[in-house]
Amino acid sequence: MKISPRDRELLTLAIPALGALIAEPLYVLADTAVVGHLGTVPLAGLAVASAALLLIYGLCFFLAYGTTAAIARLTGAGEEKRAAEHAVQSLWLAIFLGLALAAGGTLAATPLLQLLGARGDLLAHASIYFRLSMYGAPAMLVMLAGVGYLRGIKDTVRPLWVAIGTALLNLVLELVLIYRFDLGIGASAMATVVAQWVGAFCYLLWISRAIRPHHVSLTPDFAAMRRLLTVAGELLVRNMALTSTFVTATAVAARIGTVDVAAHQIAFQAWFVMAMSMDAMAIAAQAMIGNLLGAGRADEAHLVGRRTIVWSVGIGSALSVVLFLAQTPFAQVFSADPAVIALSGFLVVHVALMGPLSGVAFALDGILIGAGDQRHMAKAMASAAGIGIPAIILTRVAGLGIGWVWGGIWIFMLARTSLLYRRFLSGRWQVTGA
Template identity: 40%
Template structure:
């Protein structure tokens, strides 16, 4: 007999997803403002900002376990009715953020020069990047504090306050950036100071919210160690993504100038739509974790099916939308005829992949909410090693260009789709209990 499943109201899902999308989009929007301000200083400061920003962004990219891992653990305890214990996970994630953040800050100060010079290949650009990076790195522990705060608040299904806190910091910095860059005459360094100021405001708001919960604030190494165990799987998974996309950029750059420009345009649209789809996944993490924590496997399965359906519908809608604007939207990014001529070689892969991405991202959220990070790590690394990476480098040897690169991405997504769907259907992820 078929297992009966429960679902939750759509309003509850999107009540978590929409604020999460705001948090996810806040940082890229701030970067756009920062870029626009610094861009008027000239090509060299802009290049320094671009390079320094890439290095700093690796902090949040590689350490997402402080948000995603904390959400999974906190949601289970919240679902079990143990709010104080759930918030205590946030306390330990905050201590972990401080420790890891200090390590990143010290290592970054020591390695900023060599890394910037190695990446830039230019003494001038490297120097500009280092001058920005040495200041911006003081925000690294604060970035991690904000990630930990996002994690525990999502776990207790409070998605609105994180949005307010992040917008407060980024909004203030967006105002402060032109004042420091132009008004105070600090130039590129003024942008870095504004960046740190944003992180101070957001991190302070998250810490204040944690203190107001009135739970013990002492560090508990056993819990932090358990969080690091989950973090290890998520970091390895993230490194798999980075290896793929860095390789794709390297191969595109070796194809032609027009190809790398076209790849950048389509890839940035891919990244933006990933944020949209990831907001549904974040709702899944919170809701699935809470259901399993409450011991309700039936509801967890129902939410998984519901979220997967939403992801598929959203992916199909995005597929249709970007097919319709295929002749118009690329012109908003470039007027170069050679780049425009290359974009279709990647564009239709990007369009057709949206429904697949909708399902993959949704089920990623379901499995992360269930604490099934080890499976996701293995699935991602195998998909990268068997699909994306071989085709990327074969496309370089055989001169397949952008079509080869995006065929690799397509195979990567198809392999991930097969893995997460089989895992979902198996039900082995649905382990009930306050702690997995």
């Protein structure tokens, strides 16, 4: 079968990105698998702590998305020095925000976890994991900015090596610290922190080498960082809407019962792996569309967007089949509790059926982010969350089970996809130039 040059470039960028995105969730998957065998209560504590971390880090994903779009557009327009300057200030912003999050997260750990439904022993386990994880916040944000820069220059290979290497390091450290030294859930968090710092130093080294020929200043420019924050405002709203929807679902699940929230955590990991896998095409689209629009090639950007959607739906459908067939074995990886396995298997079916829809949603994310159309994305995602979050909360008010919570997630995904697709069809996102 002959592949068009357009599809070939998409796949050349997407395949390494897919490997990296599959490897990235292995941090939490490894934590879930190891901690899950310590017992149901530690697993439930991990679920709540992970939801809190998702809330915090999810708000900072603009460092990756915004950097990718900006660097791609600047390099497409031939503005290499401006791209280097943008990279430096993005890294400084990541460092300062990471330090602030580490301090604030440590101080606010208990009330935040209680807000998410943690009580008693569950709160104790969640608090240990969350507080120790905060030591990795600056490193995590540097990694986000670093991967954004490399994607923007169409390099998705080095992020793959970082993702694989740090995931393996995290797993080895966890197995040694927990099973050899019996250190408990805190060791799981510290293993992840060490891996995050190793990854951050890799990105700092690579970017410093890439920008050296352009002789840009390496000192922090607070005026430039304020401009970056202003531009990132719309992406922040988008991330808040997405993150808040899933955090709300976890909070409701925690109030239904310990088995329910443990099963929800396993199902969420299935959704997360699926979402990150399909996001590979979105990453390729971000880099290609940003570069094409920077070079003034709007028509080609539209064609790349259409092919991104087709490929993403195909990936989502394939993953749906895999998850549907492997629902019980997947659950058994994370828990030995028969009740948790049975319930999580049922929830994984929800995730599997959502695959094609998720493919369209994530493709549209990549297209519009690459185009710098964050303002419309923010409005669309806020509107979708305004529909999905009340639906999720209503399940608790009505005394319904965890399956209905995932019904609320379905509503959110349908609204999100519909609004973004309407924007894509309008063509108003095809703005050219640097």
